[in-house]
Amino acid sequence: MADRLSARAAIEAATSAFTELHAPERETAPEGPLGWEGYAASRARARERTGEQESVIYGEAEVEGRACVVLSFEFGFLGGSLGERTGDRLEAAYRAARERRLPLVSLIATGGSRMQEGMVALTQLQRVARQSTLLRSAGLPQIAVLRDPTTGGGWATLGAGADVVLALPGAQVGFAGSRVRPADADPAAYAAEGQLAAGAVDAVVPVGELRGVLGRWLGLLSGGTPDGPAPAEVPCALGGAGLPGTGWEAVSQARASSRPRAAAYLDAYFDFRLGVSGDRCGGVDPGMLCGFGERGGRTVAYAAQAGTATRPAGYRTAARLLRLADRLGVPVLTLVDTPGAANDAAAERAGQGAAIADCFAAVAGVGVPVTTLVIGEGGSGGALALASPGRTWVTPSSYFSVIAPELAAAILKRGVGAVRTTADQLGVRPQDLIRLGVARGLTSPTPPLP
Incomplete structure (x- = not known):
């Protein structure tokens, strides 16, 4: 006791x-x-x-x-x-x-x-x-x-x-x-x-x-500005990777174990930060880091995928964070890095579809600006749920795809040997995403203006 x-x-x-x-x-x-x-x-x-x-x-x-x-x-x-x-x-x-x-x-x-x-x-x-x-x-x-x-x-x-x-x-x-x-x-x-x-x-x-x-x-x-906060700055790219030449190279760079993950980005970005944990519905997803941090004297909220398949609790925690930031007038930074939403039976029983839908709705519904950086894997709708329409940037060691190349090849009834070709056809490279208008630009060791 x-x-x-x-x-x-x-x-x-x-x-x-x-x-x-x-x-x-x-x-x-x-x-x-x-x-x-x-x-x-x-x-x-x-x-x-x-x-x-x-x-x-x-x-x-x-x-x-x-x-x-x-x-x-x-x-x-x-x-x-x-x-x-x-x-x-x-x-x-x-x-x-x-x-x-x-x-x-x-x-x-x-x-x-x-x-x-x-x-x-x-x-x-x-x-x-x-x-x-x-x-x-x-x-x-x-x-x-x-x-x-x-x-x-x-x-x-x-x-x-x-x-x-x-x-x-x-x-x-x-x-x-x-x-x-x-x-x-x-x-x-x-x-x-x-x-x-x-x-x-x-x-x-x-x-x-x-x-x-x-x-x-x-x-x-108490660090918000209800009359309209400025967007969060785009983080610098970490790791020093160059732009990939092919779609499969983009996937390989994003999946490399040596690539910097969300915690490294958050530590480099904030002077200090405090996390919120859990979805208030009985679940915690260690692969979704959420909280508030101070950067240059002002508060920024964050929701960051940590490279694992995101579970329902992760999406619900992110949605909770987004709505709290909106109510307090705090801008939001989201970091995208997931092979996709968890698709096991436990995730389905925990309401994966509804959790993803709620996260999409939270990003779409907040009045504060949301800035997104894709720092690694952008696996399908499980990654897009955290991305800001019109305010998404990419790093050289990232990709974004409608579905993983391996799964795309399987759906199209192609053999294993066609996975690399399929990755090229999907247009997953950072430069492809910018050309398609999915991403606003490429971040580098010197970040772009917000």
């Missing part, structure tokens, strides 16, 4: 300055809306034990020089449960973030809705969902930090509904709390690390590193 920080200890770990704000307290019946016998005494004991008046405190804070609104749960106050007055405070925190045009950071530790208030407590989740939607519509980011435990409606609204989800090591995280799970349930599924593996959490961050990580995230997510 992870260490359980109090609400104020969590704020101290996460921020460098904090000024508490106070919402007007509503008048309520001593025993609550249900007249629950002993409820007033329970609350009095919770106040005496914790020094808090409710299960949430909130205020304006500074994190590594970045202003934000922070709310923090006190688990010692009736298990950090959500009641009507908790809802008032949560609503006030969201309202303060909107009015001040600041990001919201939620430091969550809750067991769920307060049973002593029945359905009145449960409906606070609707209030939270509404406030989260309003903040999202205002173009302001939300970051959740999952402490121990984060369960029930607090996880299903404040936690899982945030733009970036961080968790403390060993924290219990799950919709089902420890007392209501099936007896034979795998405990790893309800831990921060398990949720990271399942694509529901972006990173697990030790307490000692939390403030620094939050500061970098706040800087990146």
Whole structure:
């Protein structure tokens, strides 16, 4: 079990300055809306034990020089449960973030809705969902930090509904709390690390590193320009390869194990970067690198294929990244490098077609500029889903094809010996792509203007 920080200890770990704000307290019946016998005494004991008046405190804070609104749960106050007055405070925190045009950071530790208030407590989740939607519509980011435990409606609204989800090591995280799970349930599924593996959490961050990580995230997510960001610069070509003479040479250069991959391009392009992970639907694709980075003082979002067959979780993660960048006014860089979309039975069962369609729709639908560089293999629609129409560049060691030459030859009922000829006929070389209007130009060690 992870260490359980109090609400104020969590704020101290996460921020460098904090000024508490106070919402007007509503008048309520001593025993609550249900007249629950002993409820007033329970609350009095919770106040005496914790020094808090409710299960949430909130205020304006500074994190590594970045202003934000922070709310923090006190688990010692009736298990950090959500009641009507908790809802008032949560609503006030969201309202303060909107009015001040600041990001919201939620430091969550809750067991769920307060049973002593029945359905009145449960409906606070609707209030939270509404406030989260309003903040999202205002173009302001939300970051959740999952402490121990984060369960029930607090996880299903404040936690899982945030733009970036961080968790403390060993924290219990799950919709089902420890007392209501099936007896034979795998405990790893309800831990921060398990949720990271399942694509529901972006990173697990030790307490000692939390403030620094939050500061970098706040800087990146607040770095957009809603009135129209300039396109991301095209990265320099890496590796020093020359233009291929034939289609098969283009394919061979793109498939070479020595060719620089996405991680090398991202490291060379950004001053620093932070990744988002997972599709929020139970999947993670290590072959799709997504996140935000800083380049020359401004934020650029990225979605980069890492040379493997892209899985449904990869396309869904990229689509999530694109839509978040669009909402925050951040330009996007995509790097294309895949032999194609994964076509095994597991990928089909996971909704490969729908995932690719959603990625196409995300690229087509965002209002921020998307810049694409093909750095290796451009295998069919699985690669095109990440490419920007009209803003795609190619490197000398890349190719793009309607289908892999081997598969094209098989479909055309040609022998193995015809694969190289087929590659030439498909027009897959970088120079062919420029001539056909598929690519805007060739990048080099000195990149073209955006």
